[in-house]
Amino acid sequence: MLALAVRRILVAIPTLLAIVAAAFLLMKAAPGGPFTLERQLPPEIEQRMQAKFGLDLPVGEQLARYIFGSDEGGGLIRGDFGPSMTYKDKNVIEIIAEGAPTSALLGLGAMALALLVGGGLGVMAALRQNKIQDYAVMALAIAGVCLPPLVVGPVMQLLFGVQLGWFPSQGLYRDEFGLAYLILPIVTLSLPLIAIVSRLMRASMIEAMRSNAIRTARAKGLPEAQVIWRHALPIAILPVVSYVGPALAGVMAGSFVIETVYQLPGIGKQFVYAAQQRDYTLVMGVVLIYSFLIILMNLAADLMYRVLDPRTRTA
Amino acid sequence: MPISTNRRTLLTGAAGLGAAASLGACANARVVGFDKSRKSLDIANSSEPLSLDPHKATGSWENNIIGNMFIGLTTEDANSEPIPGMAERWEVSEDLLTWTFYLRRASWSDGEACDAHDFAFAMRRILSPETLSQYASFLYPIKNAELIHNPPEGTAALSPDELGVTAIDDLTLEIRLEHPAPYLPQLLKHYTAYPIPKHVYERVGDEWVKPANIQVNGPYKLTRWWSNYIIHLEKNPRFYDAENVELEHLYFYPQNDVQAAARRVLSGEAGWATRFPSNQVEVLRRDLPGYVRVSPYLTVNYFSFNMTRPPFNDVRVRQAISMAYDRDFVASQIYRTGEQPAYKFIPPGVYNYATTARYPWAGQPLEERKREAERLLREAGYGPNNPLRFAFSHRNTSDNPRVAVVAQNDWNAIAPWVTVELRGVENQVHYANLRAKNFDCGDGGWIGDYNDAKNFLYLFESRTGAQNYPGYNNPIYDQLIRDSDVERDDARRAQLMLQAEELLLREAPICCSVFINSTNLVHPDISGYEDNIEDIHRARWFGIRA
Numbered sequence: 001m002l003a004l005a006v007r008r009i010l011v012a013i014p015t016l017l018a019i020v021a022a023a024f025l026l027m028k029a030a031p032g033g034p035f036t037l038e039r040q041l042p043p044e045i046e047q048r049m050q051a052k053f054g055l056d057l058p059v060g061e062q063l064a065r066y067i068f069g070s071d072e073g074g075g076l077i078r079g080d081f082g083p084s085m086t087y088k089d090k091n092v093i094e095i096i097a098e099g100a101p102t103s104a105l106l107g108l109g110a111m112a113l114a115l116l117v118g119g120g121l122g123v124m125a126a127l128r129q130n131k132i133q134d135y136a137v138m139a140l141a142i143a144g145v146c147l148p149p150l151v152v153g154p155v156m157q158l159l160f161g162v163q164l165g166w167f168p169s170q171g172l173y174r175d176e177f178g179l180a181y182l183i184l185p186i187v188t189l190s191l192p193l194i195a196i197v198s199r200l201m202r203a204s205m206i207e208a209m210r211s212n213a214i215r216t217a218r219a220k221g222l223p224e225a226q227v228i229w230r231h232a233l234p235i236a237i238l239p240v241v242s243y244v245g246p247a248l249a250g251v252m253a254g255s256f257v258i259e260t261v262y263q264l265p266g267i268g269k270q271f272v273y274a275a276q277q278r279d280y281t282l283v284m285g286v287v288l289i290y291s292f293l294i295i296l297m298n299l300a301a302d303l304m305y306r307v308l309d310p311r312t313r314t315a
Numbered sequence: 316m317p318i319s320t321n322r323r324t325l326l327t328g329a330a331g332l333g334a335a336a337s338l339g340a341c342a343n344a345r346v347v348g349f350d351k352s353r354k355s356l357d358i359a360n361s362s363e364p365l366s367l368d369p370h371k372a373t374g375s376w377e378n379n380i381i382g383n384m385f386i387g388l389t390t391e392d393a394n395s396e397p398i399p400g401m402a403e404r405w406e407v408s409e410d411l412l413t414w415t416f417y418l419r420r421a422s423w424s425d426g427e428a429c430d431a432h433d434f435a436f437a438m439r440r441i442l443s444p445e446t447l448s449q450y451a452s453f454l455y456p457i458k459n460a461e462l463i464h465n466p467p468e469g470t471a472a473l474s475p476d477e478l479g480v481t482a483i484d485d486l487t488l489e490i491r492l493e494h495p496a497p498y499l500p501q502l503l504k505h506y507t508a509y510p511i512p513k514h515v516y517e518r519v520g521d522e523w524v525k526p527a528n529i530q531v532n533g534p535y536k537l538t539r540w541w542s543n544y545i546i547h548l549e550k551n552p553r554f555y556d557a558e559n560v561e562l563e564h565l566y567f568y569p570q571n572d573v574q575a576a577a578r579r580v581l582s583g584e585a586g587w588a589t590r591f592p593s594n595q596v597e598v599l600r601r602d603l604p605g606y607v608r609v610s611p612y613l614t615v616n617y618f619s620f621n622m623t624r625p626p627f628n629d630v631r632v633r634q635a636i637s638m639a640y641d642r643d644f645v646a647s648q649i650y651r652t653g654e655q656p657a658y659k660f661i662p663p664g665v666y667n668y669a670t671t672a673r674y675p676w677a678g679q680p681l682e683e684r685k686r687e688a689e690r691l692l693r694e695a696g697y698g699p700n701n702p703l704r705f706a707f708s709h710r711n712t713s714d715n716p717r718v719a720v721v722a723q724n725d726w727n728a729i730a731p732w733v734t735v736e737l738r739g740v741e742n743q744v745h746y747a748n749l750r751a752k753n754f755d756c757g758d759g760g761w762i763g764d765y766n767d768a769k770n771f772l773y774l775f776e777s778r779t780g781a782q783n784y785p786g787y788n789n790p791i792y793d794q795l796i797r798d799s800d801v802e803r804d805d806a807r808r809a810q811l812m813l814q815a816e817e818l819l820l821r822e823a824p825i826c827c828s829v830f831i832n833s834t835n836l837v838h839p840d841i842s843g844y845e846d847n848i849e850d851i852h853r854a855r856w857f858g859i860r861a
Contacts, residue, residue, distance in 0.1 A: 032743035045465065049447050088366035089524050090542065098542045174357075174545060174566055260572070265544030273363070273543065273571075278743060 001306060005299065012295045017067065019291045020076070020284065024063050027280050034085040034278045053085055053281075066284065081288070082281040086274070092285035099254065099267035100289075102182075106266065107252030109186035111244065114193035119240065121194070122201020123233070129206055137198055144195030153188045153261035160184060185262045189255055193247065200240050208236040234308045241308065245301030249293035253286065348579070349586025349838040351859050355564035356841070359576035359588035363543045363569035368524040369506040370441040370448045375762065375850070378506055379589060380567055383548055383854050384531040385509040388416050388434065388488070389500045393856040395766075395847040397500040401429070401510070401532065402488070411495035411803055418486040421555040423512050423530040431482035433510040433532075439475040440516070441507055453507045453764065456499070458491040494801045497808070498767045501666065505765055534560045534855040543569055554855075561858045573713075577836060580606065586838040593652040593714070593834055605839030609652045610846035611664050612833035613763030615771070617657070618707070618722070618826040619784035623752050626703055627785075631695040633823035635688035636756065637674070639729050640722055641681055646829045649717050657827035660816055664848045666766040668809050672816040674827075689730050702732035705755035708748060711739035715758055718828065750781040759784065760831065766849055768812045772796055775824060785824035792818050 035049050050056040054065045066082065069075020074082060081092035125137040160166050167184050208214060209232055217231045254268025267286055274282035305312050348357040364377040372381055382391075390400030402416035416431075423429045438457070441448045442464045455461045458479025466472045479491030492499070502508065512530040515523045522528055526537050534557065535548035548565040551557065568585065570576040573592050577599060579585040591599060591607075600607050620627035620636070627633055642656035655663065658677040661670055676684055697703040707726075709719040716739050723735045740748070748754050763770045773779060776796050777788040792815055799811040819825070833850035843856035 032741075032747040045444065045447055045449065045451075048444055052447065086365050087363075087542065088371045089368060089521075095542050098544075174547070263544075263568075263575075265541055269543055276741065276743065 001303065004306075005303065008299045008302070012299075015295060016288070016291055020067060020288065021063060023284060023287045024066065024280075025059065027275075027278070027283055028059050028062075030278065032278055034280065053083075066281075076288070081285040084274075084279055084282050086277045086279040086282070092281050095270060095282060096267055096285055096289060099265055099270050101177075102264050103254035103259070103266035103268060104252050105179075105182055106185055106189055106255070106258065106264070107248060107250075109182060110190035110193055110251050111248045113186060113190040114197045115240075115244065117190075118194035118197030119201050119237075122198040122240075123205055123228070123236075125198065125202040126205030126209065126236075127228070134202075137202070141195040141199050144191045147191070149188050149192070149255070149257050149261070152191055153185075153258065156184050156188055157261070181264075185258050185264060188261075189251060189258050193251070196243065196247075197240055200243055201236065204239045205232060205236040208232045211235065238305060238309055241301050241304045245297035246294055249290065249297045252293055253290040348584050349841060351840070353564065354562050354859070355566065356562050356587060356854065356857065357566045357579075357585045358568065359570040359579045359585040360546075360567045361569075361573075361576070361589050362571055364546070366524070367529075367537065367540070367546075368521070369509040369511065370437070370446055370451075372506055373449050376569075376589065378851065380546060380548070381506050381509070382533075382851065383535040383565060384529075384533045384537060385506070385511075386533045386554075387504050387506075387508045387510070388418075389504040391504050391849075391851055391853060393843050393845040393847075393852070395845075395849040395851045397504050400504065401434070405500075411497070412492045414490045414492070414499060415483075416488045416490070418488060419555060420486065421532060422553050423514075423532055424536050424551045424553050425512075425515075425530045426553065427512065427514050427530070428485070429510060429512070429532040430485040431488040432485070433513045434488050435478075435480050435482040436513040436516070437509065437511045438480045439478055440511065442478060443475045444472060448507070450507050450764075453502060453505060456492050456494065456496040456502070458493055460493070495803045496800075497803075497805055498666070498765065498769075501765045501767060534853075535565055556855065560855045562854055565854055580836045580838075586841060587844075588836040591834050591836050593650050593654075593832075596651050596834075599836065603836060606836045608833075608835040608837050608844070608846055610833050610835075610850070611655075611662065611848055612831055612850050613662055613665065613766060613848055614760060614831040614833075615657055615660060615662050616718075616758065616760040616828040616831060617660065618756050618758050618828060619749065619754075620756050620824060620826065621752055621754055621785065622788075622824055623786040626695075626697075626705055627755065629695045630822055631691040632697075632703070633826070635691040635695075635729070636726060637823050637826040638676055638684040638691075639681075639688040639725050640826055640828070641725050642828055643681075645718050645721050649714055649721065650829060650831070652832050652834055654832050655830040657830050660819055660825070660827050661768050661771050662763070662830045662848075665763070665768050665771075667805050668768040668812065670768075670809075670813055670816065672813055672820060674820050685725075685729055692729065692733070697732065698730075699732050702734060704734045704736070706736045706738050708738045708740065708745060708754045708757040710742050710745045710758060712742060715739075719758065749784045752784075752786060756826075757784065758828070763849075768809070768816070769796070769799065772812055772815050772819075775819060787819075787822070787824035789818065789822065 033055065035046055047056070054062050054070070057065065065075070067076045069078055069080065074080040083091045084095055087095060121137045125134040128134050161168065161184060168181050213235065214227060214232055217227045254266040254271060256268040256272045258264070259266040259269045270282065271286040274286070360379055361376045362374065364372065364380060365374065366372050366377065367381055369381050369385055372378065386400045388400055388402040389397040392398045401418050401421060403419045405414055405416045407414050418431055421429050438454060440446055441451045442454060442460050444464060451464050459473055459477045462473045463475050463478060481489045483489050496502070510532060512523065515528055515530050519528050526540055529537050531551055534551055534554045536551040537546070538549045539545065539547040546567040550560055550563045554560065568579065570579065570588070573590055576588040577591040577595065580588045581602060596607060620633045622628050646654045646656040658674045659670060659672045661668065676687065692703060707719055707722060709715045719737050719739065723737055726733055726735045745757065749757050749759065761771060761774065773796065775783055775785070775787045776793050777783065778793070795811050795815040795818070799808050802808040802811060837844050840860040842858040842860050844852055
């Protein structure tokens with residue numbers, strides 16, 4: 001297991017580099033640049049700006065400089081994400097560090113909720129297949145997938161924030177941070193996740209209940225509860241685990257819509273603004289964090305597989 | 316400065332987002348936008364500052380914050396008129412080229428003296444090319460400033476020490492100029508001329524502007540800057556006029572979405588929004604009685620014609636297209652806050668510039684103008700056998716797409732053989748296209764950086780370079796602007812600039828569209844907020860009405 005983890009981490013390095021290169025070239029392909037403003041810069045200053053960020057070099061060299069740094073230092077391999085090209089007083093690490101806690105909390109909270117609620121509903125639907133409970137859960141799931149947070153968010157704000165007054169409806173309290181402010185956004189973010197998790201759970205649970213392993217368990221005369229929780233669930237949860245890994249990375253890297261609707265300081269918003277302004281380094285920073293999370297979560301999912309499914313251990 | 320309030324506005328997708336979000340007119344019950352007992356004011360500012368360093372800032376939304384932290388030699392009163400700031404008084408030499416400022420005794424927020432050396436240091440820093448200041452050109456009237464910051468090609472840059480700014484003693488600052496500039500007090504209240512704390516800069520360099528390091532000489536001090544979320548300023552007790560500053564806390568929120576800005580005020584979470592959607596003005600007047608503030612603003616929206624290639628290298632085509640555009644309709648129907656149609660280039664109300672300039676055909680009814688436009692186009696060789704086709708490029712933000720449709724319609728209506736294609740793109744791409752002269756006709760806007768006609772007219776000087784979007788190059792025009800620079804008499808100077816503006820209207824490198832108004836939502840219990848043409852409102856003047 002350790003060997004697998006180490007091997008996967010080693011493979012992750014070239015993968016990350018490839019992602020960096022691809023994202024970098026895509027960024028460069030977009031027209032305009034960070035200094036294309038309506039008030040034109042004096043040519044001398046623009047040249048200096050370009051030189052400061054190495055934008056006057058050929059793209060290949062820019063990429064090399066971004067990854068390996070220049071003589072003055074910097075470079076990804078030294079852990080330096082560089083200065084932001086638009087936010088002149090801050091560097092990329094600082095900006096991400098300001099937004100990351102909010103986005104990470106939102107993502108983790110939403111996923112935990114999705115697993116608890118979605119998983120539970122899925123199991124219930126599977127055990128009551130083609131009964132009213134099953135249909136109800138699936139209808140809910142369809143609704144959850146179809147209704148985007150863009151719609152659900154404001155409705156939740158209106159209902160729970162304004163009408164009922166149970167939760168703060170948007171934002172933090174000025175610059176104060178607290179979990180209470182994240183409840184509505186977490187619920188909003190988790191609804192589509194709940195929907196997907198419950199459908200996955202239902203489908204694989206139905207399949208698991210029909211498997212030979214379960215038939216054997218029943219034949220042994222195990223109580224039904226034990227059959228379900230000890231034997232069926234670990235098999236049924238596998239597809240959910242492989243979905244949750246990358247999905248968790250996705251939600252933790254910030255949601256532009258949620259952060260805008262609820263006025264929260266996360267990195268999802270930063271990413272969209274940065275892309276609009278061609279803040280190459282900031283975009284790259286967020287892309288890197290996201291890819292790193294994806295790789296990490298995929299690895300975690302694979303390791304989980306080994307724990308849950310005895311078959312993969314021998315394979 | 317450019318019409319930057321739009322520059323960072325969201326993708327069109329986000330417009331939908333704003334609309335959806337405004338469904339839930341949400342309130343965070345604990346935040347009171349204008350809290351009289353805590354003496355705090357929450358402000359929906361139009362965007363996230365790209366920098367709070369006065370030498371690197373470029374936008375009006377940055378000015379809204381920085382201007383509460385620093386005070387220049389001159390500063391603005393509630394009407395945005397220049398008044399003595401750090402300088403208590405000043406003298407001008409006989410030849411109008413040397414100004415001597417006598418400073419008041421004052422200190423930075425850490426108690427260190429803020430004196431003439433800080434000013435001299437700051438001006439050298441902003442003009443030094445290493446600082447990479449984008450707005451340093453404002454200070455070009457100062458002796459040697461341009462030669463230090465952006466020397467003509469082929470010559471070496473002068474050292475910043477050669478700048479015509481000298482601290483004669485701690486409290487006396489001498490500024491020598493390249494040419495008479497009667498508008499110097501206007502200019503010196505701009506953030507490019509703010510002092511910075513030399514003693515902090517020498518210790519930490521460019522990091523001086525971080526909340527942990529920054530020291531200010533103005534009414535408020537930066538205590539928290541959370542990117543894309545909130546900026547908190549607190550009253551600076553060491554400010555020289557602190558006893559007259561009433562509000563203790565200012566919270567600025569970057570509100571890229573103009574709908575959300577209004578919503579924040581509607582829900583009571585902000586006491587002041589620096590703009591609102593103009594098409595909702597009636598609703599806002601009804602729901603927020605006493606809040607809506609609309610005022611003429613130093614802003615003109617105009618379309619540039621690309622004069623470097625057909626069809627717009629022909630003056631008749633430019634005139635025809637300018638003529639056939641129904642700016643009255645746009646001013647009254649697209650913008651809803653009393654905007655004025657632009658039959659001239661320089662917005663009304665500019666300081667020392669009582670203009671009489673107007674398009675020669677401004678009085679004619681639109682139908683007549685359209686007929687005249689058709690005649691001009693035929694004269695230029697266009698007709699059924701040689702149709703006129705061109706593209707109108709516009710920014711796809713804010714009201715611009717709606718204006719574009721009107722313009723397209725007006726131009727297509729000149730004759731069946733005129734075809735206009737619309738190309739709406741993201742701001743960044745749009746400006747890149749304009750600069751590269753990769754357009755036929757393109758929209759744009761200009762907010763005056765200081766209250767002087769020169770700040771508008773210089774856009775079409777040939778030496779302005781890529782930002783002269785039409786590529787207008789007329790030696791007579793250039794000469795008029797140069798003459799106005801060295802003219803000492805205000806009235807004669809205005810006369811020269813007027814001639815330049817009239818030339819601009821005749822030759823039509825641009826088509827003037829609309830003079831934009833500033834729009835603010837201000838809590839009626841805030842006193843000391845005055846409408847003004849620069850749309851600059853410093854919180855030190857604000858008070859609380861019982």
